[in-house]
Amino acid sequence: MISYFSLENQYFKNQETDGKEVFWLCVENPTKEEITTLTKNYKMPADFMTAILDNSETSRSEELEQISFDRPALLLLQYPYAITSPSGYLQLNTFPFSVIVTPEKKIITVTNHKPAFMQEVITREYPRNDMSNSMNLLLQLIWQLSLSYNHYLMLLKTQSDKLEGELQVSTENSQLYQIMDIQKSLIYFEAATAANLKTLTKLNHTEVLTSNHAYKIHLHDVLVETTQALTSSQIQLKIVNQMTQTFSAIVSNNLNNVMKILTSLTIVLTIPTIIGGIYGMNVKLPLAGRSDAFFWIFIITAFLCVGVIRYLKKKHLL
Numbered sequence: 001m002i003s004y005f006s007l008e009n010q011y012f013k014n015q016e017t018d019g020k021e022v023f024w025l026c027v028e029n030p031t032k033e034e035i036t037t038l039t040k041n042y043k044m045p046a047d048f049m050t051a052i053l054d055n056s057e058t059s060r061s062e063e064l065e066q067i068s069f070d071r072p073a074l075l076l077l078q079y080p081y082a083i084t085s086p087s088g089y090l091q092l093n094t095f096p097f098s099v100i101v102t103p104e105k106k107i108i109t110v111t112n113h114k115p116a117f118m119q120e121v122i123t124r125e126y127p128r129n130d131m132s133n134s135m136n137l138l139l140q141l142i143w144q145l146s147l148s149y150n151h152y153l154m155l156l157k158t159q160s161d162k163l164e165g166e167l168q169v170s171t172e173n174s175q176l177y178q179i180m181d182i183q184k185s186l187i188y189f190e191a192a193t194a195a196n197l198k199t200l201t202k203l204n205h206t207e208v209l210t211s212n213h214a215y216k217i218h219l220h221d222v223l224v225e226t227t228q229a230l231t232s233s234q235i236q237l238k239i240v241n242q243m244t245q246t247f248s249a250i251v252s253n254n255l256n257n258v259m260k261i262l263t264s265l266t267i268v269l270t271i272p273t274i275i276g277g278i279y280g281m282n283v284k285l286p287l288a289g290r291s292d293a294f295f296w297i298f299i300i301t302a303f304l305c306v307g308v309i310r311y312l313k314k315k316h317l318l
Contacts (some may be wrong), residue, residue, distance in 0.1 A: 001028050002038075004126075007133065010125050023133050025108045026118070029047045042102045044072035049098070051076055052112045057096040059195035062117070065206050075099040075138070077199060078192035079115045079145050080152045081171035085184070087177040090159070092152050092185035094192035099141060105134045108142065117148040139218040146222050149193055152234065156182055160240060163247075176251070179244050186237040193230040200226055271308060272301050 005012040006021040015022050018041075027034065027049075035049045051057050051074075078094040085091035098110040103158060109118075121144050121223065140249040163175050201221055210216055278295060279285055287293045 002026070002030070002034055003028075003198070005122070008087050021212060024137055025106060026122075027108060027110045027296065028114055029112055038108065040099075042072060042104070042106075044074075044100060044102070048072060048074045048100050049110055052079055052098050052110050054149050055093075055112065056180075057097050059199040061169045061199050061202055066205060070103055072103065073101045075101075075142075075199070076202070077142065077145060077196050079111075080189065080192070081113055081115065082152070085177075085181045087181060089181045090155075091181040092156070092188065094188045097145065099138060101134060101138065105132065106138045107134050108260075115145070116146070117144040120144050133269060135212075135215060139215065139222070142222050143225070144149070145219065146196075146225035146229060148233065152185075152223065153189065153229060153232045156185055157236060160243065161238065164243065176244075176247065179240060179247060182238050183237070183240050183244070184235050186240060186265075189233040190230065190237055193226055193233055197223070197226045197230055268305050268308050271304050275301050275304075 003026040004015040004018050004022045005024040005026060006015050006019075007013070007023070012024070018025065025038070026036070030038075030049060035046065037046075039046050040050055048062075057076065059077050061073075061075050063071050064075060076096055076098050079097045080092050081095050083091055083093050083278070095111070095113055097115060098108075100108040100110070102108065111118075118141075121137075121318055127140070159178065163178055163182075166175055204210065204216075204219055204223065275297065287296050292295070
């Protein structure tokens, strides 16, 4: 699907077809016909469009060293995307995001899924500055992409803190599944932000961006945000890995405590069973001839049970 956007009163307006006023073509999950049409109309390599069809495609850039963009240029980054894991919990994955700058100074974005940060770019007021519309949009896209990583990292941190609060009483595996999903998300994030940072650092050495002071400042902010996301991913991954080991030990210890209590209660409840079994035999026994035998047997049994309970508590076994 292709959406065409022009600018009207500093807000994006959706157009029916491509035209001179359109400077952003937003392509989502393109068909073969759409790929063929765009590559033909804008005279760009087919892999600029088809790269996003491979969800494992890593970050890279092509032809961005140009000064005047006489040829189409590609910037491919990875963005975070929320999915439901096989265990039924939230998991964050990363997918490729292509930004193509055409000789007509138009921006073509291509994704296989709809990024959450894209809606933020479309709906918010377009910032006024002295940059061209195409370069302004390019920097806004990579800025919002970088922010989305830190947004999701805060969400993962909140989930980790919540799970940490459940450690003391947990004896189930559900929290382990959630931690596993958080680990997978952080592994994806670490790899993606490292690859994005490497690609964006190369942009910092291209003449078209370094020659303009405004471009350079905006790109510096993007690099700082991406570096922060990478550092946060690495720190949180280490914390979650340590928490996994601690969690397993706590679950095992909690289960041992439960088994200890059940074993102690079994010992206590065995006393009346033994005494009842003895007095159930058809032989002469103490107190058997008394009319109040049941009362005394009950008192002795209760006394023994209380004594055993006090002893187990004293030894921290109950």
